[in-house]
Amino acid sequence: MQVNSRRTQAERNAATRTALLAAARCAFADKGFAAAGTEDIAAAAGASRGALYHHFADKTALLDAVVAEIAVEISVAVEAEADAATSPLAALKRGAHAFLREALRPDRRRVYLIDAPAALGWSRWRAIDAASGMGGLRAGVAAAHPRADAEAVTVLISGALNEAALLLAEHSHGADLAARVEAAIDALIDGLFEAER
Amino acid sequence: MQVNSRRTQAERNAATRTALLAAARCAFADKGFAAAGTEDIAAAAGASRGALYHHFADKTALLDAVVAEIAVEISVAVEAEADAATSPLAALKRGAHAFLREALRPDRRRVYLIDAPAALGWSRWRAIDAASGMGGLRAGVAAAHPRADAEAVTVLISGALNEAALLLAEHSHGADLAARVEAAIDALIDGLFEAER
DNA sequence: CATGATACATACTGTATGTTTGTTTTTGTA
DNA sequence: TACAAAAACAAACATACAGTATGTATCATG
Numbered sequence: 001m002q003v004n005s006r007r008t009q010a011e012r013n014a015a016t017r018t019a020l021l022a023a024a025r026c027a028f029a030d031k032g033f034a035a036a037g038t039e040d041i042a043a044a045a046g047a048s049r050g051a052l053y054h055h056f057a058d059k060t061a062l063l064d065a066v067v068a069e070i071a072v073e074i075s076v077a078v079e080a081e082a083d084a085a086t087s088p089l090a091a092l093k094r095g096a097h098a099f100l101r102e103a104l105r106p107d108r109r110r111v112y113l114i115d116a117p118a119a120l121g122w123s124r125w126r127a128i129d130a131a132s133g134m135g136g137l138r139a140g141v142a143a144a145h146p147r148a149d150a151e152a153v154t155v156l157i158s159g160a161l162n163e164a165a166l167l168l169a170e171h172s173h174g175a176d177l178a179a180r181v182e183a184a185i186d187a188l189i190d191g192l193f194e195a196e197r
Numbered sequence: 198m199q200v201n202s203r204r205t206q207a208e209r210n211a212a213t214r215t216a217l218l219a220a221a222r223c224a225f226a227d228k229g230f231a232a233a234g235t236e237d238i239a240a241a242a243g244a245s246r247g248a249l250y251h252h253f254a255d256k257t258a259l260l261d262a263v264v265a266e267i268a269v270e271i272s273v274a275v276e277a278e279a280d281a282a283t284s285p286l287a288a289l290k291r292g293a294h295a296f297l298r299e300a301l302r303p304d305r306r307r308v309y310l311i312d313a314p315a316a317l318g319w320s321r322w323r324a325i326d327a328a329s330g331m332g333g334l335r336a337g338v339a340a341a342h343p344r345a346d347a348e349a350v351t352v353l354i355s356g357a358l359n360e361a362a363l364l365l366a367e368h369s370h371g372a373d374l375a376a377r378v379e380a381a382i383d384a385l386i387d388g389l390f391e392a393e394r
Numbered sequence: 395c396a397t398g399a400t401a402c403a404t405a406c407t408g409t410a411t412g413t414t415t416g417t418t419t420t421t422g423t424a
Numbered sequence: 425t426a427c428a429a430a431a432a433c434a435a436a437c438a439t440a441c442a443g444t445a446t447g448t449a450t451c452a453t454g
Contacts, residue, residue: 008451012401034231034316037441049442050403059442118315119231122363152374152381155364156357163356164349166319177349184349191388205420209432234410246411247434255412 017055019045025066029107033063033115060119067116068128074102074112075133082136088144089193095140096161096185099133100178103165113162134158145193153192160188214252216242222263226304230260230312257316264313265325271299271309272329279333285341286390292337293358293382297375300362310359331355342390350389357385 007015023045027036038059042049056062081098085091103109117125126134138154145153164181171177204212220242224233235256239249253259278295282288300306314322323331335351342350361378368374 012450016401032315038443039441048403051401053443054401054403114315114319117363118229118311122311123367126364126367149377149381152361152378153384155360155378156381156385159356159358159360160353161356163352163359166314167323167352170320170323180346181349181352184346184353187350188353188385188389191391192385194388194391209420213432235412236410245434248432250412251432251434256410 013055016045016047016051020047020052020055020062021065021069024062025069025107025111028063028066028111028115032110033059033119063111063116063119064124064128067112067120067125068132070108070112071129071132074099074108075129075136077102078133079136082140088140089189092137092140092144092157092189092193093186095137096157096189097182099161100165100168100182100185103162104169106169109165109169113166148193157189157192160185210252213242213244213248217244217249217252217259218262218266221259222266222304222308225260225263225308225312229307230256230316260308260313260316261321261325264309264317264322265329267305267309268326268329271296271305272326272333274299276333279337285337286386289334289337289341289354289386289390290383292334293354293386294379296358297362297365297379297382300359301366303366306362306366310363345390354386354389357382 020041023041024036027041027044030036038049038052041062042052045052052062056065078095078098082091082095085094103112116128120128130138134154137158138150141148141153141157142150164185168178168181217238220238221233224238224241227233235246235249238259239246242249249259253262275292275295279288279292282291300309313325317325327335331351334355335347338345338350338354339347361382365375365378
């Protein structure tokens with residue numbers, strides 16, 4: 001089909017890069033980072049392993065890019081939800097619910113919540129979503145409770161949400177559990193910021 | 198040195214098995230699960246790869262055993278601390294602090310909190326510490342707040358504690374942060390169970 | 395239009411896992 | 425006690441995958 005012929009180099013570059021990213025994201029979500037082979041990823045992207053290693057330093061650099069992509073997607077959805085709230089406390093709750101919905105998606109949860117910390121290292125993983133997603137959470141915490149220890153509280157909420165998303169992912173059948181978890185999250189947030197109301 | 202000669206088979210079995218477990222635990226903690234080679238592990242245990250694969254089905258089975266070991270260790274320490282408390286709420290707080298201290302240790306945190314969910318799968322990881330560690334947390338939650346949704350609340354607290362341990366592990370210099378995180382955890386627990394006091 | 399740079403493709407190498415086959419030692423039994 | 429069966433281990437083999445090095449085609453540029 002020669003989709004890459006008669007194009008400027010920037011276009012070719014972007015085209016194969018995005019194709020590789022999409023294929024990698026699919027493979028990582030489907031089989032996990034370790035079990036996904038670069039051969040299959042390149043083939044699914046309609047490219048060769050050489051192209052892959054031209055665009056990315058190694059396999060973990062590819063994961064890094066995929067994770068950053070996911071982090072931004074989640075962040076955008078969460079921010080949109082939080083901005084629609086009237087109070088800082090409501091913004092936190094709505095944002096938390098949105099995070100659950102977004103992080104739960106099968107094309108995201110394993111890559112973002114499980115494989116990323118292991119393959120990239122926890123500190124790198126943390127830096128990625130501090131640059132996109134969790135920055136918003138931290139700001140929300142500070143807004144809802146100016147005297148709180150924003151760093152510590154943010155980490156606790158973030159960890160609780162991550163674990164909740166993984167639990168819900170396992171029990172995909174049962175909106176009942178989802179509702180109970182959301183209620184518990186509201187109770188957690190309310191409790192943390194009750195002194196400030 | 199022929200430490201394994203002139204012994205009963207059960208003794209030989211136990212000796213090499215524990216040696217393999219110890220070596221694997223050290224290697225996993227030091228280099229991570231993926232980067233630790235079975236060759237090095239077997240050598241450190243004074244055995245061959247053949248022995249390793251005689252005792253464990255594959256590399257992940259070895260990790261599984263190490264993780265289970267760690268889970269029990271943490272559970273014992275947490276239970277001891279919780280049992281020394283006078284009220285259910287105090288038991289939760291003391292148990293949480295103990296969990297932080299125990300899970301934080303360099304020979305545990307990476308294996309237990311990072312590599313285990315990725316390599317064993319989240320559900321298997323959850324099953325392991327539900328059988329040992331988290332069973333106690335859930336009982337503590339139920340004791341402190343009989344009307345609470347024990348499953349949901351337990352997951353949130355567990356996730357918050359895991360993430361807090363990883364944060365503290367990164368900033369090992371600074372007992373200041375540790376104190377702030379512990380205070381935030383107390384606030385979280387107090388807030389969650391305030392309605393019950 | 396010629397030269398260089400960029401984007402890719404192919405072939406190769408090293409390493410690590412898991413398997414298979416073989417050897418030694420123990421254990422049950424005739 | 426002799427022998428057979430099974431366990432515990434050792435070593436060689438096969439396979440697969442990541443990363444690299446080299447080669448080629450396409451585009452940019454003076």
